[in-house]
Amino acid sequence: TPKGHFVPGVWGPYQNAIFSGWWMNEGGQSSTGQLIDFVISTHPAQETLEKTASERGISTFEILEEELERLRQQEGVPSLTELTKHIHFYPDLHGNRSPIADPKMTGSITGLTLDDSISDLAKKFNVTLEAIALQTKHILDEMNVHGHDVRGIYMSGSQAKNIALMQLIADVCGIPVILPHSPSAAVVLGSAMLGRFAAEASALGQKPSDEEQRHRLWNIMVDMTQPGQLVKPSATARQKKLLEVKYKIFRETIEIQKRWRKEVEDALRED
Structure with a gap:
């Protein structure tokens, strides 16, 4: 930005870090790739997933995406967001880097059932991507409140290969995501x-x-460079309304966790 903006929980602003005379802020999420791997590797259906992917000669992510689409059609719902509407995942399994900047934050999930099949794993995979997108919006919202005007997201790194995640980020944040060729x-x-x-x-x-x-x-x-890919927001009015509600719940989850932590600490505090 032409002027420096101090954003709580976001590093910076740094002057001249990228362009002479301009300022930069740096916010991020801790271990999103590791988070996805953790959700998959710790699920009881992980072995079945790996075996199926090996037998068919495709990636585990393709298997999960196929299963999600099958479930969506089976349930007769218009989006994956609606398929997993009652599962809410808060993703700070490694503390929060931005915008809370609290290493004590932990993860949580509501909507658990006794299902331990690959169908359940697919749903948990989807809400993990959803949680990453919701947290991205949280960071951008805080930056915009404190002087920024973010109108597009330019991606790089391995996560940019995950088109489902990129589409969720575009839909949740309501702005386009631009992906490089490689x-x-x-x-x-x-x-x-x-x-x-x-x-x-x-x-x-x-x-x-x-x-x-x-x-x-x-x-x-x-x-x-070669031409990249533009991922535009494509959520329907119905899906957008549902994502807004899930974002509200996401933000409430933060306050509930902080309140519960304080209540527990207060209970153990000596008079």
């Missing part, structure tokens, strides 16, 4: 572009003007 290589490719820019600028023998630097860097970006 998500896992985006950071390395960016470093290569900066290296080329520095080499070409050095070869000139003099420092280019700010305008020329912007022009050269843009041309390098165009030359070295």
